[in-house]
Amino acid sequence: MTRILIYEDNTQLRDVLSILFEGTPGFKLVGAYPDCRHVLTQVRQAEPDVILMDIDMPGISGIDGLRAIRAAGFKSKVLMLTVFDDNKNVFESIRAGANGYILKKTPPAKLLEFIEDSLNGGAPMTSSIASQVLNMFAAQYRSGTDDFDLSQREQEVLNLLVDGYSYKLIADKLCISMDTVRSHIKKIYDKLQVNSKSEAVAKALRNR
Incomplete structure (x- = not known):
């Protein structure tokens, strides 16, 4: 089972993603949060294989949350799931240790493919x-x-x-x-x- 942890402040999207992983064989949702203020404790407890990380969240940005995850030594794959497609956010995310960069408009089936790709050593990114x-x-x-x-x-x-x-x-x-x-x-x-x-x-x- 691929363990998935979600950080997304949009309640509707967070619920949709939660339903997707709870209803897809081979995946297990181990947490879904609106921000990453307690990201280290949550990652330590959940032991996720893959983390889907929004960028623009209240309190601490997803990129700063990612930096904290990497600084603490966690090896989970982290895929940025965001509406931002500008060079700065893409570059800073990869520098911080992201394993992929995916736009939120990505269809669910493609998102599942991207997750599998990351687990196989790829660096999935939306084509644009x-x-x-x-x-x-x-x-x-x-x-x-x-x-x-x-x-x-x-x-x-x-x-x-x-x-x-x-x-x-x-x-x-x-x-x-x-x-x-x-x-x-x-x-x-x-x-x-x-x-x-x-x-x-x-x-x-x-x-x-």
């Missing part, structure tokens, strides 16, 4: 957030702060990925085969020392 982070990453590359030894073609492939192109559209745009696109992307991941898009996103945030 991932795209934003990749844009931040590409901007860093173009600024010359760290070129990661990418070739000109690899840079072109990365920029097209950031712009939302599929593998097929990249192949068409650059007049290369799908296999060549996959080869370039594998080399990009190797040079960034990541194994997936999720890891690339997390690394980009942690290193600006």
Whole structure:
């Protein structure tokens, strides 16, 4: 059973999430709170596998609550569940130790997938957030702060990925085969020392 702990000050959403996890096989709701003023005591008692953390809550923000969780040494996966999609909140959340960043408009079925992804070592993010982070990453590359030894073609492939192109559209745009696109992307991941898009996103945030 995956143990879920919720921090959400919106009563209606907190109730909806509670019903979702109480009614889904394989999940167990171990707590649902409107703020994280007593987060350390609650996490210690509940022993959650995954914490869904709102950002804008009364008293202590979700990001500060996350910092307290990490400072205390708790290893639970923490997924920020929020309406905020700005760079500052995304970046500060990942720096504080978040394992993912999900917008509240995410459908329930997708939310369950994101939770499973985090438990399997992924860094789940709503697609619009991932795209934003990749844009931040590409901007860093173009600024010359760290070129990661990418070739000109690899840079072109990365920029097209950031712009939302599929593998097929990249192949068409650059007049290369799908296999060549996959080869370039594998080399990009190797040079960034990541194994997936999720890891690339997390690394980009942690290193600006």
